[in-house]
Amino acid sequence: MFLPLSASLASSPVAMAGNRTMHAVQYDTYGGGPAGLKHVDVPVPSPKKDEVLLKLEATSLNPIDWKMQTGMLRLLLRHKFPYIPGEVIGVGSEVKDFKAGDKVVAFLTPHTGGGLAEFAVAKESLTVRRPPEVSAAEGAGLPVAGLTAHQALTQSAGIKLDGSGKETNILITAASGGVGHYAVQLAKLGNTHVTATCGARNIEFVKSLGADEVLDYKTPDGAALKSPSGRKYDAVIHCASAMPWSTFEPNLSSNGKVIDITPGPRALLTFALGKLTFSKKQLVPLLLIAKKENLDFLIELVKEGKLKTVIDSKHPLSKAEEAWAKSIDGHATGKIIVEP
Numbered sequence: 001m002f003l004p005l006s007a008s009l010a011s012s013p014v015a016m017a018g019n020r021t022m023h024a025v026q027y028d029t030y031g032g033g034p035a036g037l038k039h040v041d042v043p044v045p046s047p048k049k050d051e052v053l054l055k056l057e058a059t060s061l062n063p064i065d066w067k068m069q070t071g072m073l074r075l076l077l078r079h080k081f082p083y084i085p086g087e088v089i090g091v092g093s094e095v096k097d098f099k100a101g102d103k104v105v106a107f108l109t110p111h112t113g114g115g116l117a118e119f120a121v122a123k124e125s126l127t128v129r130r131p132p133e134v135s136a137a138e139g140a141g142l143p144v145a146g147l148t149a150h151q152a153l154t155q156s157a158g159i160k161l162d163g164s165g166k167e168t169n170i171l172i173t174a175a176s177g178g179v180g181h182y183a184v185q186l187a188k189l190g191n192t193h194v195t196a197t198c199g200a201r202n203i204e205f206v207k208s209l210g211a212d213e214v215l216d217y218k219t220p221d222g223a224a225l226k227s228p229s230g231r232k233y234d235a236v237i238h239c240a241s242a243m244p245w246s247t248f249e250p251n252l253s254s255n256g257k258v259i260d261i262t263p264g265p266r267a268l269l270t271f272a273l274g275k276l277t278f279s280k281k282q283l284v285p286l287l288l289i290a291k292k293e294n295l296d297f298l299i300e301l302v303k304e305g306k307l308k309t310v311i312d313s314k315h316p317l318s319k320a321e322e323a324w325a326k327s328i329d330g331h332a333t334g335k336i337i338v339e340p
């Protein structure tokens with residue numbers, strides 16, 4: 001369904017944006033890190049027939065944002081320059097079948113980006129309503145990090161989040177990060193025992209999310225991913241950077257799976273070898289496929305107080321470089337938020 005914005009929402013803030021320009025942050029070549037970001041005034045984007053125009057209230061950064069800027073994903077995810085990053089999220093007011101003034105959360109595709117700006121367009125098919133109980137920043141964390149945690153647990157690891165299903169031992173690495181902190185909370189909605197890894201400073205934090213046991217990744221047992229209670233993992237939601245298969249293998253149950261959300265060449269080789277040899281222990285690469293119904297489900301959990309977005313830091317759009325640098329640094333606890 002499509003309602004042309006300019007006609008249907010004549011009195012809305014979005015429609016009033018009309019031929020105006022907006023402040024945005026973009027880059028026009030690969031590389032450069034935070035210094036490669038430019039503050040520009042560009043026309044407010046026009047929604048295509050299946051898109052909604054959003055006035056952004058909060059955007060969250062994800063590692064994929066700066067990884068795309070480095071060019072490392074250029075074979076996988078092509079985008080035209082100049083590129084306004086933030087393929088991740090948009091949280092805004094109004095639009096569409098969605099009426100003017102509605103609060104929403106949207107997943108912005110990596111191909112178009114658009115999150116570091118005052119306005120952005122999003123596919124209606126990836127836009128959901130945001131109830132008043134969920135703040136813009138809390139909503140903004142969900143579209144990439146929350147959906148990735150949800151997909152890894154439900155689709156890849158087969159965990160039922162209503163608590164049914166047999167007890168499953170799960171390891172979540174980098175449990176303090178954007179994806180990991182959602183994964184711990186969601187996993188505990190299922191019938192699971194959760195072991196988690198994080199840095200020493202975040203051990204109490206990760207316990208507070210519900211983890212049953214927590215390992216400091218800088219200790220020998222933490223680096224070896226060894227469960228303090230001697231459990232073997234049925235599933236590992238691997239959110240930390242690459243680790244050799246030989247680190248995972250001795251810790252897995254006989255049918256254990258490692259769901260690798262950042263699969264590099266070695267992980268893909270392990271995946272292929274596992275298939276060729278019919279190995280019961282498997283590495284499963286994950287690529288997020290965003291689904292509206294799953295985003296709705298997560299928003300509902302936040303509304304009910306069963307899931308929270310922990311905010312590492314908030315940065316104004318005028319200082320987007322600081323948020324960018326923080327994401328590159330790789331030490332966020334929860335989500336990095338940018339607010340226009």
Ligand SMILES: NC(=O)c1ccc[n+]([C@@H]2O[C@H](COP(=O)([O-])OP(=O)(O)OC[C@H]3O[C@@H](n4cnc5c(N)ncnc54)[C@H](OP(=O)(O)O)[C@@H]3O)[C@@H](O)[C@H]2O)c1
Pocket residue numbers: 062063064067144145148173174175176177178179180197198199200201202217239240241260261262286287288327330331332333334
């Ligand atoms: N496949 C997909 O579709 C998909 C989707 C989303 C994300 N991803 C990828 O998933 C990865 C994680 O994303 P994210 O947003 O969660 O990252 P993030 O928020 O930047 O993660 C930062 C956290 O990781 C912790 N950490 C770093 N190395 C660790 C280690 N070896 N062991 C335990 N904890 C460690 C850090 O703790 P300290 O500060 O204590 O070091 C920090 O709290 C990224 O590579 C991202 O690109 C992939």
